[in-house]
Amino acid sequence: MNQRVPAAPADMLAFAALVALSVIAGITFLDYGLGWDDYAHSHYGELLYSYYASGFADYRAFEFSNLFYYGGGFDLAASILDRFTTTDLFESRRLMGAIVGILGLIVVWRLARRIGGPIAGAAALILLAITPLYYGHMFINAKDSPFAVAMIFLLYTFVRAFDEYPRPKPMTIVLFGVALGLLIGTRVIGGIAVFFAGTALLVYMLAEARKLGYRESGMRAAKFVGTLALALPLAYAVMALVWPWAVLSPLNPFKAIAYYSNFWEKPWRELFDGTQIMIPEMPRTYLPKLCLLKIPEIVGGLAIAGIAGSLVMIFRGLGTPAKRASLALLVAAALLPIILTVITRPVLYNGIRHFLFVVPPMAVLAGVAVAYLFEKLNEYRRPAAVAGATAFSLLVGITVVDMVRIHPYQYALFNHVAGGVRGASDRYMLDYWALGFKEASETLLEKIKEHKLQKPANRKWKVAVCGPAAVVALELGDDFEATNDAKGADFAVSLGTFYCAELYAPIINEVRRESVVFARVYDIRRLSFTTTYVPMPQDDKRAATQATAHPIHTFWQ
Numbered sequence: 023m024n025q026r027v028p029a030a031p032a033d034m035l036a037f038a039a040l041v042a043l044s045v046i047a048g049i050t051f052l053d054y055g056l057g058w059d060d061y062a063h064s065h066y067g068e069l070l071y072s073y074y075a076s077g078f079a080d081y082r083a084f085e086f087s088n089l090f091y092y093g094g095g096f097d098l099a100a101s102i103l104d105r106f107t108t109t110d111l112f113e114s115r116r117l118m119g120a121i122v123g124i125l126g127l128i129v130v131w132r133l134a135r136r137i138g139g140p141i142a143g144a145a146a147l148i149l150l151a152i153t154p155l156y157y158g159h160m161f162i163n164a165k166d167s168p169f170a171v172a173m174i175f176l177l178y179t180f181v182r183a184f185d186e187y188p189r190p191k192p193m194t195i196v197l198f199g200v201a202l203g204l205l206i207g208t209r210v211i212g213g214i215a216v217f218f219a220g221t222a223l224l225v226y227m228l229a230e231a232r233k234l235g236y237r238e239s240g241m242r243a244a245k246f247v248g249t250l251a252l253a254l255p256l257a258y259a260v261m262a263l264v265w266p267w268a269v270l271s272p273l274n275p276f277k278a279i280a281y282y283s284n285f286w287e288k289p290w291r292e293l294f295d296g297t298q299i300m301i302p303e304m305p306r307t308y309l310p311k312l313c314l315l316k317i318p319e320i321v322g323g324l325a326i327a328g329i330a331g332s333l334v335m336i337f338r339g340l341g342t343p344a345k346r347a348s349l350a351l352l353v354a355a356a357l358l359p360i361i362l363t364v365i366t367r368p369v370l371y372n373g374i375r376h377f378l379f380v381v382p383p384m385a386v387l388a389g390v391a392v393a394y395l396f397e398k399l400n401e402y403r404r405p406a407a408v409a410g411a412t413a414f415s416l417l418v419g420i421t422v423v424d425m426v427r428i429h430p431y432q433y434a435l436f437n438h439v440a441g442g443v444r445g446a447s448d449r450y451m452l453d454y455w456a457l458g459f460k461e462a463s464e465t466l467l468e469k470i471k472e473h474k475l476q477k478p479a480n481r482k483w484k485v486a487v488c489g490p491a492a493v494v495a496l497e498l499g500d501d502f503e504a505t506n507d508a509k510g511a512d513f514a515v516s517l518g519t520f521y522c523a524e525l526y527a528p529i530i531n532e533v534r535r536e537s538v539v540f541a542r543v544y545d546i547r548r549l550s551f552t553t554t555y556v557p558m559p560q561d562d563k564r565a566a567t568q569a570t571a572h573p574i575h576t577f578w579q
Contacts (some may be wrong), residue, residue, distance in 0.1 A: 032140035036131050040136040043127065043151055047120035047161075052395070053107075053430040054116050054161040055460025056493040056506070062087055063164040064111055067097030073266060074098075084267045093207040095264030096122065112496070116161050123160025127151055128173035130382050131462040133178040134389035136185070137348050141396055145414075146389025149321045152421045155374070156381050158433025162455060166378040169208045173355070176201040176215055180351055184226060184344045186274050188242040189249050200251030203260025207268065210278045217358060222351035223247075225336055229343035285369040292371050293520050296449040304370040309363045312374045315440035317381070320417040321388055322437075328387030329353050331394060349390075351372035355383040372454050375433075428535045431457055443536040453517065456489045458533045458541030462515050463497035465531040467545050477501060478512070488516035514544040 069083035084090045096118065104114035130150050137145025150156055158576050160167045179198040183190040190198070205212035223243055255363040262269040268278070291298040294308060314322060332349035335341050341349075359380050362365065363370070370376075392414065400407035428443060434453050436446035466485075468474075477483055482501055486508035487494045494515050495504035508514060513530070516522040518539035530543040 030140045032144040036135075036140075036144040039144070039147055039151065040127065040131070044124055045403075050318075050430065051116040051120045051161055052113055055430075055457040056112055056490075056496060057162055057455035058490050058493075059164060059455075060112060060115065061492050062089060063094075063097050063490070064100070064115060066090075066094050066099035067099075067115075068111075068444070070094045070266070071101040073571075078266075083367075084270065089282070090267040091281050092165060092209060093261070093265035093268070095165050095204065097205055098264065098411070098506070101217065107401075110416055115164065119161045119167060122168050122171050123157070126160070126167075126174060126382060129171065129174050129178050130233060130385055130389075133174065133181060134386040136181055137345065137352075137386070138390035138393040139448060142386075142389040142393035142507040144389075145324075145392035146385045146463060148418060149324065149386035149388050149392075150382060152418055152425065153317060153321050153381055153385065154421075154425055154432040154435035155316050155378060156385075157425065158431070158435070159375060159378055161430070162433065162457065163378070165209065165377060166375045169212065170382055172201065172205040172208050173212065173215065173379040174386075176212075177204050177351060177355055177383060180219055181348045182245070183250060184222065184347045184351075186244040187226065187344060187347075190246070195250065196252045196256065197304075199248055199256030200260055202253065202257040203262075204264060206257070206275070207261035207264035210268075210275050211282065213279075214359065215355075218351050218354040221354040221358075222347040225350040226343050226347035229339065229346055232339075252259065289369070290371075291521075292454075293449065293451050300519065301371040302369045304367075306364045306367055308370045308579065309360055309374060309377060313360065313377075313380075315436050315446070315450070316374060317384070318421045318437050320414070320421065320437060322393045324388035325356070325384040326394075328384075328389075328391035329356065331391060332387060349387075352383045352387050356380050356387060373451055423548075431535055434458075434540075443538050447518075447538040452538065453519065453540045456493055456517055456541075458517065459487075459489060459493045459515060461533045462531065462543050463494055464542040465533070466513060466515070469496065469530050482515065484511045486511035486514040488514070488522035490500040508546070512547045514542075514546050516542050516544070518542065 024459060033234040066083060066086055066089040069080070069086055072080040073083050083094070097115075097556075100118040101111070103118050104111045107114055107117065109117060127147055127150055131143045131147040133143075134146030154171070156167075176198070179194060179201045182194045183198065186194055202215075205215060223246070227236075227239045227243045230242065234242070258269070268274050271277075285302065289300050289302050291300055292304075293299075294304060295311070299305075332353050336346050336350055336353075339346070357380075359377055363377070396407055396410060399410045424435060424442065428435050433455070434443065434457075436442055436450065440446045440450075446452065470483075482503045483498075485494060485498065485502055485504045487504050487506055491504040491506050495502065498504065504515075507509070514525060514527065516525070518533075518541055524542070525544050525546065527544040527546045527549055530545050532539050532543075533541040
């Protein structure tokens with residue numbers, strides 16, 4: 023199949039969407055605040071840069087926290103980008119996130135177009151772009167977003183390979199090696215892709231066996247696997263580049279698997295379905311329910327239609343073996359992680375960010391469904407196709423409006439089935455990464471300047487923080503001391519989440535979206551608070567804290 027992009031209307035729409043998204047991302051990436059993990063990951067990136075800059079002599083990156091068990095390609099790339107931009111390191115990280123996210127959109131477009139044509143490609147691109155879970159996380163998530171992009175890139179190379187079965191072309195082999203290295207080098211759990219590929223290969227073998235027999239079909243499959251195996255040295259080299267700790271010892275990747283096979287921190291409670299639940303005890307419904315409530319209705323509905331249609335094609339033997347194998351690959355990538363999670367019931371927290379990698383294949387399947395439906399409507403009657411395109415545009419527009427209203431907290435958005443942010447606020451975690459602290463800190467600075475408040479003599483302003491104090495410290499600057507200890511504090515900044523109680527104190531400002539509080543700023547200069555520091559573990563040894571206080575003036579619940 024000739025994959026050169028003609029000037030079809032759907033392709034022009036896809037180009038226009040990519041340009042618009044790139045411009046919007048370039049204008050708005052500075053709006054996104056820091057999260058719990060930013061300090062740790064930014065430091066990890068700097069240490070990896072020092073490792074390479076020192077000629078592989080500086081080993082501090084492999085002793086820092088537990089991050090060396092992760093690949094650091096994104097952190098390293100952001101550290102390099104920072105040296106070529108005028109932004110600071112954390113702003114460079116947001117820009118790098120936008121770049122990686124846009125690349126993921128491009129891959130989804132090309133993958134859906136290869137399977138279902140120009141309409142499928144444009145639709146998949148648009149549907150992924152309006153998925154707040156993907157769009158919001160691409161600016162702020164140093165682990166799950168790059169992993170999701172690496173995964174869809176690998177799936178794209180598999181689809182290319184199936185189109186060239188049983189002997190993929192040299193360029194496909196190279197792309198496969200790069201994608202595999204990036205995937206495993208980002209998170210070792212990327213090895214799950216072998217099950218997706220195995221499912222697809224089985225579908226291809228069975229399809230060929232009907233004509234060629236099982237022996238010939240098996241030999242062609244072996245030739246296919248052997249040809250792709252030529253990419254393994256390249257994959258290893260790419261993995262070594264983005265995850266150098268993995269190649270210091272042959273057993274290191276297996277040590278990482280063993281490490282992450284067990285939850286290593288003291289569990290905490292998170293809000294799910296209106297109840298505070300310990301994270302190892304989350305019900306089996308956690309992941310599928312949040313998928314249904316977080317993914318926009320139009321994306322989820324079309325993805326379900328795409329999955330159902332794909333299964334019909336696979337089991338009824340419709341289409342070419344390559345197309346059936348490609349659809350099986352995507353269905354497995356979208357559903358298998360969810361099914362395994364329901365069966366095994368691992369520790370679950372932070373919404374579904376750890377499963378962000380299932381969203382791009384869902385978008386591709388949804389795009390294929392759009393192309394099929396449009397074709398059928400067009401065959402029936404041209405006005406019906408126009409009506410379908412209009413309905414699609416209106417539903418996309420509704421989600422875009424929702425995303426604009428909640429900016430820059432898109433990752434916290436729930437769909438209309440959940441009642442939006444307002445309906446979900448008392449039932450589920452929203453701003454669990456504390457992005458609201460950026461806006462809250464900026465407001466505090468404005469109020470101090472507006473009212474010409476004078477800093478206390480011989481000390482900095484002291485700000486008590488319910489959440490990641492380091493984030494507030496960076497946003498406020500050198501004249502402030504941000505701490506989780508409220509004793510003697512001048513101001514308090516707290517998240518709107520359940521574990522931060524409202525204070526009986528003058529409120530300077532509330533960061534709100536859809537009438538839901540994301541963060542509050544208090545003036546507590548004339549009030550007395552005492553706290554007890556009690557660590558609340560989170561990802562990567564980040565330090566959230568809980569404390570008890572005077573019964574009337576409770577800071578942490």
